[in-house]
Amino acid sequence: MNYLEILKIIAEAGSKLETIKMYYPETENTPESWREVGPYSLRTTTGENGKKLIYGIDEIKPEHIFYGYTINSGDEHCDGFIIGKIQEVRFTGNKFSPRNNWIVEF
Numbered sequence: 001m002n003y004l005e006i007l008k009i010i011a012e013a014g015s016k017l018e019t020i021k022m023y024y025p026e027t028e029n030t031p032e033s034w035r036e037v038g039p040y041s042l043r044t045t046t047g048e049n050g051k052k053l054i055y056g057i058d059e060i061k062p063e064h065i066f067y068g069y070t071i072n073s074g075d076e077h078c079d080g081f082i083i084g085k086i087q088e089v090r091f092t093g094n095k096f097s098p099r100n101n102w103i104v105e106f
Helices: 003-015
Strands: 018-024 033-043 065-070 079-082 088-095
Touching (some): 003 033
Antiparallel strands (some): 018 088, 065 079
């Protein structure tokens, strides 16, 4: 899948408050795997300096960050994923409720 196809699925699922299933490579904290993720936002970079990106309006590049909550991760934060490293995405049809009053920005 190319990153534009991946973005389209993420944005559509996020706008419906539905999770996605995505395949992401190994990181320093997690092995390469399929993950079920609730989509929250797109940003230019990680951390507080990351500017919010709006799907369909802003130019979104492979190096930008997708923030999502990994379902059943047991932690209390969104994970940042480099869009260009996401290898595949699928709709799950599973609904999610935003955690801790977090804002879904799709």
